[in-house]
Amino acid sequence: xxxxxxxxxxxxxxxxxxxxxxxxxxxxxxxxxxxxxxxxxxxxxxxxxxxxxxxxxxxxxxxxxxxxxxxxxxxxxxxxxxxxxxxxxxxxxxxxxxxxxxxxxxxxxxxxxxxxxxxxxxxxxxxxxxxxxxxxxxxxxxxxxxxxxxxxxxxxxxxxxxxxxxxxxxxxxxxxxxxxxxxxxxxxxxx
Numbered sequence: 001x002x003x004x005x006x007x008x009x010x011x012x013x014x015x016x017x018x019x020x021x022x023x024x025x026x027x028x029x030x031x032x033x034x035x036x037x038x039x040x041x042x043x044x045x046x047x048x049x050x051x052x053x054x055x056x057x058x059x060x061x062x063x064x065x066x067x068x069x070x071x072x073x074x075x076x077x078x079x080x081x082x083x084x085x086x087x088x089x090x091x092x093x094x095x096x097x098x099x100x101x102x103x104x105x106x107x108x109x110x111x112x113x114x115x116x117x118x119x120x121x122x123x124x125x126x127x128x129x130x131x132x133x134x135x136x137x138x139x140x141x142x143x144x145x146x147x148x149x150x151x152x153x154x155x156x157x158x159x160x161x162x163x164x165x166x167x168x169x170x171x172x173x174x175x176x177x178x179x180x181x182x183x184x185x186x187x188x189x190x191x
Contacts, residue, residue: 047155048168052148056178057185062086067183070176072111072119076104086179106171108180113163117188126163133185147181 058064065084073079076089083089090102111119113126136142149156152167152174166172172180 044165045168047159048153049156050149050152050167052145052181053174053178056148056174057144057181058178059186060182063179063182064186066176067179067181067186070108070110070172070180071116071183072109073107074109074112075106079105079107086175108164108166108172110180116184129184133187137185144181144185147184148177151177151180151184 062085066086069079069081069083069087076083076091079089087105089105091105092100093103095101110116110126114129116129117131132147137144150163151172153165154161154163155165164171167174167177
C-alpha cells in the first residue's frame with residue numbers, strides 16, 4: 001500500500017513538473033489595455049480657485065430652499081419630498097445611442113459629514129456647520145467667497161480633504177454651489 005502511494009506521489013510530481021516546463025505563455029492571447037490611460041482618465045483635475053459670481057450668495061428664500069434640498073439629499077431617486085422650483089429629481093442625458101435617458105440627479109448629501117440646524121448626520125467627519133453665520137460670517141472670520149470656494153473645490157486650502165470636489169468635477173453647477181453657500185450662511189429658523 002505504501003509503495004502504491006509513493007508511486008502515485010512520484011507520478012504526480014513528474015506530471016506537475018512536466019506541465020510546468022511545457023506551460024505556454026498565454027499573455028499574448030488576450031488584450032491587455034494600457035492601465036496608465038485608464039488611470040489618467042479617472043484623475044481629478046488640478047485644484048481650481050474660483051471667484052464667486054456677483055450676487056451668488058443670497059437671502060432669497062428660493063435659493064436657500066434649493067441649497068437646503070441639495071444639502072440634505074443624496075440623489076433624485078431617493079430624495080425626500082418634492083424638490084423646490086429649479087431642481088429636479090432626474091436629469092435627462094443623451095446616451096451614445098442618441099436616445100434621451102433619465103438619470104437620478106446627484107445631490108450633496110452634505111449631512112452625511114456635517115451637522116447643521118435641524119439635521120444631525122455623521123457630523124464628525126466634516127466640521128459642524130450649526131450657527132455658521134453667527135460664528136464665522138457675522139464675526140468676519142470667514143466670508144461668502146470662502147464658503148463658495150470650499151464647496152466648489154475644497155482642495156485649494158486642504159489638499160488632503162475628503163470633501164467632494166463639486167464644481168471642478170461638474171458634479172454641481174455654479175448656481176447649485178451658490179444655492180448651497182446661501183443655505184450654509186443663512187439664518188436658520190428655530191424649529
